[in-house]
Amino acid sequence: MSETLQSLKAEAPARRKRRRFLLAGLALGGALVVGWGVAPPRQRLRSRLPLPVRDGAVALNGWVVLNPDGSVSVVVPRSEMGQGVHSALPMLVAEELDVPLDRVRVMQPPIDKIYANLAVIEDNLPFHPDDRGSAKQGAQWLLAKVGRELGIMFTGGSTSVRDAWQPMREAGAVARAMLLKAAAAEWQANPADCRTEGGHVVHKDGRKLAYTALAARAAELGADIDAGDVTLKQPRDFKLIGRPAPRRDSAAKADGSAAFGIDARIPGMLYAAVRMSPVAGGTLASYDAGKAEAMPGVVKVVDISAALEPLTGAGAGLAVIASHWWRAKQAVAALQVNWNEGKHQQLSSEAVFAQFAQALDEESGFAYHNIGSIDVAAAKTVTAEYRAPYLAHATMEPVNCTAQVAGGKVRLWVGTQVPSIAVDVAARVAGVAREDVAIELPFIGGGFGRRLEADMVAQAVAVAMQAGGKPVQVIWTREEDVTHDVYRPAALARFKARLDAAGNVLAWESKSASASIGHQYYPRNLGLPGVGPDKTTAEGEFDMQYEIPNQRVAHVIVDAGVPVGYWRAVGHSHNAFFKEAFFDEVAHAAGKDPVALRRALLARHPRHLALLDKALALAGQPAAGRAHGVALHQSFGSTVAQVAEVSVEGKEIRVHRVVCVVDCGMVVNPNIVAQQMESAVVFGLSAALMGEITIKDGRVQQSNFGDYPVLRMHQAPVVETFVMPSAELPTGVGEVGLPPVAPAVAAAVFRLTGQRLRKLPLRLA
Template identity: 60%
Template sequence: MAKWTRRRFLLAGTAAAGTLVVGWGAMPPRQRLHAGAPLPLDGAAVALNGWLALAPDNTVTVIVPRAEMGQGVHTALPMLVAEELDMPLARVAIAAAPADKIYANIAAIRDALPFHPDDTGNTQAFARWTLAKVARELGISLTGGSSSVKDAWLPMREAGAAARAMLVAAASRAWQVPAASIRTADGELFHDGSGRRATYGSLAQAAARETPGSVTLKEPHAFRLIGHDVPRREARDKVNGAARFGIDARPEGMLYAALRMAPSFGGTIAGINAADVLGMPGVLSVIDITNAVTGPRAAVAVVAKTFWQARLAADALAIRWDAGPHHALSSERIFGELRAALDGDGHHVYFEQGEVDEAQVPGNGPAGQEDGGHVISAEYSAPFHAHAAMEPVNCTAQVAEGKVRLWLSTQAPSIAIAIAASAGGVGREQVELHEHLLGGGFGRRLEGDMVAQAVAIARECRGLPVQMIWTREQDIRHDVYRPAALARLAATLDASGTIKSWHFSGAGGALTGQYTLRNFGLPAVGPDKTTVEGAYDMPYEIPHQRIAHVAVDSIVPLGNWRSVGHSYNAFFKESFVDEMAHAAGKDPVAFRAAMLLNHPRHVAVLDAAVRRAGTPPAGRAHGVALHQSFGTIVAQVAEVSVRDGAIHVHRIVCAIDCGLAVNPGHVTQQMESAVAFGLSAALGDPVTIRGGRVEQSNFGDYPVLRMGQVPMVETVIVLSGEPPEGVGEPGVPPVAPAVANAVFRLTGQRLRSLPLRLA
């Protein structure tokens, strides 16, 4: 039985206190079927609820409240409605969600609680239930945490089922036959007894006057869309160039803005000489927008008629920078501070069970025999990483007639609206957001800095829209980075070669506090779950565990990066498990399986990956890693060779149990994407700090995997009857440890630092 740490007790207590203070704890969560305001409709379409509208021509428009950034939500979410509505997907159009609380991402907020996945009981269930209610009240709409399908699974299916029930009721009333005698298929209603039939569209007006009452959702065996491969609806437009991303916005009269930002963290402007650039072709103004972004981030914008004119003028602008107080900051200093923090006090225990002897705590003594067991310890590290999405940071804004208009690729529309309202000096209801496809997100577009900057510029542009674009160099040098992290692990093997105790002690920056301050103007309260996710919540059945972390203030801005803390904690954990297997003289797969006796789903995923991988060819080795994140279990087997001192990854077999796979083709695509993303970080160059600034500037010194470097990726989807879980991120964490473990089998070198480099 796991001990309750102070953090977990406080979270549960806060939920309980909220129930007493607010007074709505005993009431059921608010409905998510009907929006607070009517849907904005075109033509003769009729809204049957807050998620769909039906037109006389028998087309249905489905509200999709999540951003399409390559993960397939513009296809998967309409599938949920179309399945229960019995409507062909070809007749389904999509529309962005208006600003309404029913579209809040409840799953992403609820899952922020730092409970172990094996935690059960009334207290945990009550805390999750209460936080879900809080999320519904807050109404934060965002795309993150691999939660889009998970959050939409019930409300969007219920919306489709409710609309179908309303249509059946309307047909029953019109035909004077029992509702139970009417069947639906492919957007039509049928009464076999009389031969009557009608399209949904012909009964839309009548259906809108019906009340659906309680509805029954389909059982999985009746699904005709869900669980089947469906081509992505935006794929053709992306291939032929018709797709429109944020950077493609072209409102009438648009101007362009290019930036110069302080090169060092905390740098300020000592002086600007704008006279020379104001005479350059097309240049209209030079604007200091230093105070636009919480931080602040010293920056100057040059506005011109074309982006090239703005860029040339920005480059030529004479600015004297004050390097600020952090001019001596370096990667070496940062890791020195992390090691000092690990040596000190102040570690917060996130999870603890059994008794971990102090002699087995990392740093308390040399490895050796303690209490009849063999103690093994190691130190692991991971560097900063940038997002490097293909579409650089940009935002188009207009401030005119008391309104702010945005054209934007964003993962967090509700945050973008709030920031635009504040920066533009208007109410939220006066912000008009036009959402576009995202040319990559990975967590970067959960931020609102680009909105604040663009609106601050637009306020000075006399009512004209202005498109602000960062260069690739700015995109990398002024990112919000994946935290650098350090961890010390120690474990004890008993006489049978089984782990009897495990201690994890980590140090690194806590990103949640920075994120909430930047985007909500509020500091975070309490320890940050993201620092140890993937470490405190591992499934291995080790009787004695302690997982702790010490947060170290970070001058470097930190943000959510695809799979967040799992991206490095999985490397620490799964590499060290392999170390323990080697020390015990056991096969690493069997060693893991022996610690998963009460986790059959994990064993099934591990077995599926190993079976598909088979035996490596001569000169290559297999490395394995198993990790659960965002509710999904993933096992990967990496097939690796080493030539001329370089690591070559030829093949990755990826087995996944994500619950019911709504669109298996999307799952496969996301695993392939995750492997490429994870390998870029595992094998490429990191972000490094020197002289208070980021050293890297473009793909030349911050490379991402090229197409010819991507290995063969084979995905095995383990069938499951559980509800859908996350898919977009869980494929990233196992990549680095699987490759590192394969390298060890080949060379005997244990690589404990990312990126992976042979000695």
């Protein structure tokens, strides 16, 4: 058993508010006090307050509720945004509790520290995947403790299954032990003579009792359960985990009954549209609301700049409250507004990349990985420079939030990846206690990191405070969304490889420049300083596993004034392109086949080799007039090999087929893994072939899908996914299929045309 059960009795009842102290200490590199460091770890089984149950339902712990109708409600602490957590995570509890999946319901989590995402906190450590030893283990232990103290409920980083694997299985196993004990007490039997099956406890003599009949007594006996009473199943005994199961949200999404944030309809609800500074960091100088206020249905014009001051992704702005959203939209467009555009009013994409280039010329950067000496004698030196643009999230569901502020209380209806942060932001804006904020969590129509932000929450609460107690739904237009996003950072990278006369790679050096997401995200959403190295800037480069004896991978942080945020696959999304595309260049310069060179440099990584071989075997030979490109990349604990089958007609790059082989450890639901690989490939291809945000005179030039296109159905390739069998613990799935797409396509284009494409999006000369 993990620390969860052992710490239940050791944990002190007093709650200490340590969030700001801990995060600030980490950000500044300070040591945490020894007394806290040796304190018992926080348990993840019981919530601070009992789960809200009614109609005779019984909560057995902070995750499992037995309902009178024989169903089981399972708390799912991650937001469903298409990645399948409402299907995969209940399987973990159902497996250990021995209940059929069709009897399991999803229950929204309360805001509580036991539902914090510890895996995503641990992933902030800049260790190489091959690092071993006490330093790494100690740092992981420390950050796990920090994560428990912070209690941030966070959906992202491909961590949902990885983080839930232990606590949700334990919750099911503990509930099972409680029911076995209750049945044994009822029968005055030995618990060892009882087993669970299909929602019943069964005695060896054939007697059986349904869980519902035992729920109340099980809850009474729960305090006497200790670690010795609880055993997690071995993988060989799994009946649900590892087997395909239908997604529980598919039918509702197909028939239109699924409720997203934008579908909230509260009695008496008003609507609001927003208008924000056209230049990041701009402020409101003056405005004339007369024309807008005279329009039909308009209730009020609201200056929301003060609420947004820390949330620089949105910036200063105005909102119009009206009886219908279309009326609000028409009125907000009629406002006469003057802006102080600030210091970034002349900013351009060219100026941003010039800043990056200057930084790379003048600074050595922070070295995330440094082994051997890169200054070795070489017969040949290969150099190249790569660049990637800013990217918007452009989620299908526009940015929105519904809020009501009345009687000193706040209610939120919002699709968010960070409900605990959303509650904190709402409380700050409204000036109420955190406990006075209630939140409803509907489906999210696309997250991709955009809904890790709380700007829409701050706006909605600020607007609702001016609505006389009525709920208000704030909706951004697509144009406001694309022009006021927190973008995937643009980046510039320079590579150098040294080869001997036989074409062996002796040394590998890379240095990149970009903004730091962490330096902006922490102040924006947590009110904390953003300082120090940021692993996401160099991930995908420093953590590569090619066995090159001499390496230096460094990064220079350059804040050009453009708001940046987490975007699907984060740094891996562009660094994988840089690294894998340059690897192909190195192989060509060495006179070697790129796949053969990869094999030679992965001799001590058999799992990677197996992926590569499987992908090539499944891909076979390309069709006439097409070429294959290969890429291999590790991210979020998983590794993916991809073969892209590509053709070129004139200047059009067409991807027909992508073979995707993934090693993500033990799989909960293979269907979801395949769906996520397909989703990531399509998302990644949109960026690789089309995605680009450009800036001129401080303004984002793109505004909608007409000039920021995404892949259309007729352009989407066939994606064939193979999941490697594994007995290792689960690792990431949601993002890992994206990083290899661009370099695989670029490699195929080189085979067809001889052109090296070093800039995203991929465009032929």
